Amino acid sequence: MLETMVVFLIVTIIFVVKAVKVVPQQHAWVVERLGRFHGVLQPGLNIVIPFVDRLAYRHSLKEIPLDVPSQICITKDNTQLTVDGILYFQVTDPRLASYGSSDCILAITQLAQTTLRSVIGKMELDKTFEERDDINRTVVASLDEAAANWGVKVLRYEIKDLTPPAEILHAMQRQITAEREKRALIAASEGRKQEQINIATGEREAAIQQSEGERQAAINQSEGDKQAAINRAEGEAEAIRLVAQATADAIHAVAQTIRQPGGMEAVNLKVAEQYVAAFGNVAKTGNTLILPGDLSNMSSLIATAMSVVKHQAPTSSNP
Numbered sequence: 001m002l003e004t005m006v007v008f009l010i011v012t013i014i015f016v017v018k019a020v021k022v023v024p025q026q027h028a029w030v031v032e033r034l035g036r037f038h039g040v041l042q043p044g045l046n047i048v049i050p051f052v053d054r055l056a057y058r059h060s061l062k063e064i065p066l067d068v069p070s071q072i073c074i075t076k077d078n079t080q081l082t083v084d085g086i087l088y089f090q091v092t093d094p095r096l097a098s099y100g101s102s103d104c105i106l107a108i109t110q111l112a113q114t115t116l117r118s119v120i121g122k123m124e125l126d127k128t129f130e131e132r133d134d135i136n137r138t139v140v141a142s143l144d145e146a147a148a149n150w151g152v153k154v155l156r157y158e159i160k161d162l163t164p165p166a167e168i169l170h171a172m173q174r175q176i177t178a179e180r181e182k183r184a185l186i187a188a189s190e191g192r193k194q195e196q197i198n199i200a201t202g203e204r205e206a207a208i209q210q211s212e213g214e215r216q217a218a219i220n221q222s223e224g225d226k227q228a229a230i231n232r233a234e235g236e237a238e239a240i241r242l243v244a245q246a247t248a249d250a251i252h253a254v255a256q257t258i259r260q261p262g263g264m265e266a267v268n269l270k271v272a273e274q275y276v277a278a279f280g281n282v283a284k285t286g287n288t289l290i291l292p293g294d295l296s297n298m299s300s301l302i303a304t305a306m307s308v309v310k311h312q313a314p315t316s317s318n319p
Helices: 002-019 094-099 104-121 125-130 132-150 166-259 263-285 298-317
Strands: 020-023 027-033 036-041 044-047 053-060 064-074 080-091 152-163
Touching (some): 002 020, 053 094, 064 104, 080 104, 080 132, 094 132, 104 132, 125 132, 132 152
Antiparallel strands (some): 020 044, 027 053, 080 152
């Protein structure tokens, strides 16, 4: 009896263990009943019929990264490239993921590789490096359309490495070096050009400033000469006016003196002195001595001179 109870307890425990299923969060378990699809167990506690129901597939509903192996791709210009990448997908339909393909992961991987070869085969080598984002988007679009029948959704694809052959890599390196040297030479020539422009501009501005300075100096010199000439002319005019004024004053004084008592006699004496002095000077400076015809009559000469003075005196005395 005890042995029967022990056996019954063991069978009960096995039955309970096989009947109770606890599904973790973000997981989906596919159950088959007698070899046919029965249902999908949701996260939490689930009860199945032991020995009748069977857990056929266990799927994770999380985003899964899938490493796509490297492969050789040939570009449009017949260059071989070694390309590998990583694919991110998520199971959206556990039933299709179980029965849509014999191995959905292998199918996704193979399709990713064939699509990548097709996309790169339409591009030239330089474009493959410049349009990596476009390649990724094209692969995702192609996979997502096909993977809908497999119960999965392809979220994104990223190229990890894109490696050309060593010869092509060295040629590309030389091309990059040549391009950088070209840019350096262009930059240096631009610098020299700008330097020459700056020097020419500076010399031009310096010449303009120098000529402007010389012009201003010439203007200032001419203005100075003009002002100096004006000053000299004014000085000479003032001197002439002063001499004329002095002469007029002297004549006026002589005229007043003649009217004074004894004035005429003083004039006679002055004229006689000047006559004798002038005659003496003529005799000293010339080789030829000129003598008046009536040298003995000196008084007549003085009388002749005084007659002129007498005739001039009334005229000069009139206002």
